[in-house]
Amino acid sequence: MAAQAVDGTVAGGGPARDQAALHRRPGGQGPVRRFIGRHWYAWALTAPVVIVTLVLVGYPLVRGVYLSLTDATEANVGRTIGMNVIPSTYEFVGLKNYTAALADPEFLATLGWTVLWTAVCVTLHYGLGLGLAILLNRPLRFRSFYRVLLVLPWAVPAFVSAFIWRYIFSAKYGVLNAMLNAAGLPAVAWLDDPAVAKISVIVVNVWLGVPFMMLAVLGGLQAIPGELYEAASMDGATPWQRFRYITLPGLRPVASTVVLLGTIWTFNQFAVIFLVTGGGPGTSTQILVTNAYRLAFTGIRDYAGSATWGLLILLILSAMTVIYRRALRRTGEAW
Amino acid sequence: MRRVISAVAAAAALALAVSACGSDDSPKSAAPATSAAPADVTGTVTWWDTSDATNEGPAFKELIADFEAKYPKIKVSYVNVPFGEAQNKFQTAAQAGSGAPDVIRAEVGWVAQFASLGYLAPLDGTPAVDNADDFLPGPASAGKYDGKTYAVPQVTDTLGLLYNKELLAKAGHNEPPKTFDELKQTALDVKSKTGVDGLTLNVDSYFLLPFIYGEGGDLLDIDSKKITVSSAQAVAGVQKVMDLISSSAAPKPTIKDSYVAAETAFKEGKTAMIFNGPWSMSDNLGGKVFKDKPDNLGVAPVPAGSVKAAGPTGGHTYAVYAGSGNLDASYLFVQYMDSAESQAKLAGKLGLLPTRASAYSLPDASGSPVVATWKSVMETAVSRPWIPEQGQLFQPLVEGYQDLVSGKESDVQKVMDGVAQKYQGLLKGWSL
Incomplete structure (x- = not known):
């Protein structure tokens, strides 16, 4: 609206003013100047956001790209601390960090597990969230009480949940193994066996992530007009048919967004892995983002190496987002 | 060497919160002239202690109270940082140039790394290195890097x-x-x-x-x-x-x-x-x-x-941050905390093994059964590679x-x- 109004005034100024402007700056950046002149008001309004975004997102990103092309570590980046002066001795190394990371079997193994972890978690998040949302969308006694109860995991800070789960899973002094022992069953090495630890972290993340999906889907369900169901019932549609041909398509605008968000969040779910297993046993539950942290924060910090991993994560997620949007557009989603 | 990483992990959240609030409150004024007499030195020394806050912390706080009584112009701000996080936190703060303490209780394995990165002040010729010949050679070697002394040993241990x-x-x-x-x-x-x-x-x-x-x-x-x-x-x-x-x-x-x-x-x-x-x-x-x-x-x-x-040689040291604005006060603090008397007091109260030969003959230490028991165990300790x-x-x-x-x-x-x-x-x- 604002832009249009500004547009109007400039247009109202008539061609004479445009002519004058051209005369004053012969051969100058005509179109650019006119563009800014026409939209200056919009630019001024968005400037604070643009500047903040550039400082908070743009600068670190550019710096990250730069560092990933060097061999910078904590030891060779120049600085002066009190009486100690450390000269800058890091060098530009081109794409060496990227080729090294991609050739590293550790990167590929971690990537494989990260993809599996994301796929399993998001599928379970959406599946369980959908099921619970449908249950809670029906008239039910104490419905709001159940809703509050189910949203609770989301309200607890993730790190608190992670620590609680760690105690639940603890091998010798954990609640879960105590219950198994009481029932006469052998204890399970929840966090100490490579395969079981993977299942354990998925359980924690699913528990954490379902409430968000449930809320989002519940909102989507309530937006589906009731008349559609009534009309379908009149026509003799079975409950399954109503679900398949009304509920699922009706949820698509919500589902496509929350699944994409969920995928990005889960792909970068640092807290659960770091706090529950610490990436162990060995490195078996390490995902890309926790491994990037491990590179950056053990001993003498490897700035270049962790920046490389960070950018590779960004590239993977960007590629995934583009493919996902294409796929949605092809199936007729207006997004 | 404390290996209580797991034990303190649960307190991580709390510590993070503390670190967020406990930003650098020591004034970063220009360092006073190095020739100042000890009694004239003023300032606030922030010390990051990595010991067990419940069992060991109180004994260190008592020593600090004695230090403040001796040097009324110097204030000490005691911050207990869980051992498992201290190394990382110090690196982050030291490199950023803000939020780092003046003095840190550094584990023996950290000293060479911190020193090589330029985070520590060389202590040779300062009051912090007091009666250096009294230090046991094993623990003292961990405080040296590239021919200079960057930390003085506080306590030694082994398994x-x-x-x-x-x-x-x-x-x-x-x-x-x-x-x-x-x-x-x-x-x-x-x-x-x-x-x-x-x-x-x-x-x-x-x-x-x-x-x-x-x-x-x-x-x-x-x-x-x-x-x-x-x-x-x-x-x-x-x-x-x-x-x-x-x-x-x-x-x-x-x-x-x-x-x-x-x-x-x-x-x-x-x-x-x-x-x-x-x-x-x-x-x-x-x-x-x-x-x-x-x-x-x-x-x-x-x-x-x-x-x-x-067994491996472990232990902790006192190291001074190179960017400290209170170097002179920090040196005096290290000197006091690492005196034979202070070491003997800690040995008597906590059973920590002194790193000064003379401390073992002081009554507080010689009367401690824990020190007596571990002294013989220490004979099996071998040095670790003190590299960055x-x-x-x-x-x-x-x-x-x-x-x-x-x-x-x-x-x-x-x-x-x-x-x-x-x-x-x-x-x-x-x-x-």
């Missing part, structure tokens, strides 16, 4: 074998095991005769070192710049550990929160033997089976392998150790070769 005397006696052993083979036999006897576990292992690189040293191995050979972690001797040491587990002399150890699991089992009388250091004494003596019978807790040097009995990369050596090793214990890998040589390869990535110019 020993802690045992429950009653349980061993029930199994027919009145003496603690002296070799790895005896260790295995004793543990098996305890299991069969008393029903409780004989030995509980802690899956941690530091606690693996006595086995590697015992067979004549080491992580690195400093003199020839050689990576020896995959040598036959080191592999033999790790194999000893795996044999203890596969023969059921030690139950399959917990990997997550391993330290706490072993420590708890020992305190509760559920296991007869563990490896641990003098820092754990007050914790152990508060446990169910030792609370009323402190004599039941036995301490012996780590058992010997086919070559020797040896020291702090990075343990991570690959513990990951390999975990892979072996969890059953993901079974070939010790293969795992250790993998560790050696990672070391090659860390140590430029070292050979395998």
